[in-house]
Amino acid sequence: MFTIDKTEVPRRERLNRDRVLVVAVALADHIDIDAMSMRRLADEVTIATMALHKHVADREDLLDGMVEVIIRVNAPSVRNTGLKEAIRL
Numbered sequence: 001m002f003t004i005d006k007t008e009v010p011r012r013e014r015l016n017r018d019r020v021l022v023v024a025v026a027l028a029d030h031i032d033i034d035a036m037s038m039r040r041l042a043d044e045v046t047i048a049t050m051a052l053h054k055h056v057a058d059r060e061d062l063l064d065g066m067v068e069v070i071i072r073v074n075a076p077s078v079r080n081t082g083l084k085e086a087i088r089l
Contacts, residue, residue: 017056017065020045020055021065023044023045024041025069025070027041028066037059038056038058
């Protein structure tokens with residue numbers, strides 16, 4: 001009987017919305033935003049396209065989330081400010 005030693009099988013990192021969005025930003029930077037698709041992103045994170053919808057509802061939700069990631073990474077000082085002050089930054 002064939003058995004698998006589970007210590008030898010690499011465990012895939014669990015997906016969540018943030019990880020999907022970070023990968024999406026990196027992918028869009030690499031291939032261009034116009035070439036970005038839900039199918040291409042699903043391939044990148046190695047899941048079925050329909051499974052991707054567990055993390056992002058549709059392309060619009062994906063793009064909104066990508067913008068949030070970009071803002072969070074590039075403007076960490078915005079988090080603790082009011083709206084008017086954040087806009088000035």
